[in-house]
Amino acid sequence: MPTPRRTSARRRRSRALRGIVLGTTLAVTTALLTGCSNPGATVLDTEAPVTITMWSGQSDQAEKLLQRLVAEFEEAHPNVTIDMSAGSSSTEELLQKLAASFAGHDSPDVSYTFGSWASQLERSGRTLDLRDVVSDPDVRWDEFSSAARATAQPTGGKVIGFPAVVDNISLLYNRTVFDRAGVPYPTADWTWDDFRRAAERLTDADSHTYGYGYSVSGSEETTWQLWPHLWQNGGAILSEDGERSAFDSTAGVRAVAFLRGMAVDDRSVYLDQTDTKAAQLFASDRIGMITSGPWQLSALKTAKTSYGVVRLPGTDGDHQTVSGPDLWTVFDNDDVNRAHWATEFTRWLTAAEQDERFNVAVGNLPLRSSETSSPAFRKQVAALPGLDVMQANSANAEQARPTVPGYNGLSEAVGNGVARVLQGEGTPTEALRQATVAADKALRQG
Missing domain, CATH: 3.40.190.10 (Periplasmic binding protein-like II)
Structure with missing residues (x-):
């Protein structure tokens, strides 16, 4: 790799x-x-x-x-x-x-x-x-x-x-899956609504094909995939002084609710417990889209996967990503x-x-x-x-992921909460409220 x-x-x-x-x-x-x-x-x-x-x-x-x-x-x-x-x-x-x-x-x-x-x-x-x-x-x-x-x-x-x-993370799409479903390829101007509609059309229960793959391991893989949704909706991870969490907001609830809608209502998301399986299924033409980074490309070349890369879908023209x-x-x-x-x-x-x-x-x-x-x-x-697209996408990494002491605990709290919601347990509001308690404790302890 x-x-x-x-x-x-x-x-x-x-x-x-x-x-x-x-x-x-x-x-x-x-x-x-x-x-x-x-x-x-x-x-x-x-x-x-x-x-x-x-x-x-x-x-x-x-x-x-x-x-x-x-x-x-x-x-x-x-x-x-x-x-x-x-x-x-x-x-x-x-x-x-x-x-x-x-x-x-x-x-x-x-x-x-x-x-x-x-x-x-x-x-x-x-x-x-x-x-x-x-x-x-x-x-x-x-x-x-x-x-x-x-x-x-x-x-x-x-x-x-x-x-x-x-x-940074960009949107990778499997051309074979898109062609099989007759769905047009993603463009750089896609919204998340475009993304969700495509994921639903790509999903086929009979062939066990999913539109999107997302981590539910509760690890940082789960969490950092959420941050672009949060930022694009106007939210923040931390308060301005960096001492408290700020993700339990209207923007945070909207971000988690969007993913829950895809995973629970549409059933268009492969829920990856391992942080590795979704990438493998994407490479073998069983998942239509993943959000990932440059480390993924060598494996796709080895697997001879037909793929494309665009920047992340956006919200009101905001295409922020995470780095x-x-x-x-x-x-x-x-x-x-x-x-x-x-x-x-x-x-x-x-x-x-x-x-x-x-x-x-x-x-x-x-x-x-x-x-x-x-x-x-x-x-x-x-x-x-696609490496050049990912390089250009660096301009959309407008905010830095926090490096404050206690971020690890915050990430774990958010990741576990999101994982539960995407598997049908609880609501976004409840999950973020509970995560805030654990996250703020982690930030206090440093």
């Missing part, structure tokens, strides 16, 4: 709930820090020999590409050694490993981190602040999507790193030389020239808008049709 994560591609959206260590753990480990670490350089010397440590969190294919880039940087800067390793046996375990490293005074200088951890990491007090770095016009910070920039600056204060992976950017987070080890070179390497790695040989090469979306016309990206678009 064309994703650098060490987790399975389809379950990557469940990751927020599998980062076991919460902000409280990071706070505890930070409190344990004393002055027992070895003193580092206090005056910058860019010629001095320096070793920086990097935890990559990558799969085998991406790890090899990254190692070549590391070697290239080291060759250009002979005084710099980059000690790169995976960091842990799986990407999900990196947060726990980072917490332990804070207590043991052996933190990496750079680590791949899930975007959902950003606020927790900033709160640890162990990240560098790159605001001055990204304000340099040569960095071209505005080439990263707004969602990616917001994730890297989780509380509006520190910029704790550079975007590592960007994505879950990840980061290269840069940490402070009380050594100005290490901090300088960790920052320089991360800045270099996420420049367009290197990103085309890393993210683009493995089939991810390019990090920067300037890469969309590059030969490297056009080559990948030819290999993975």
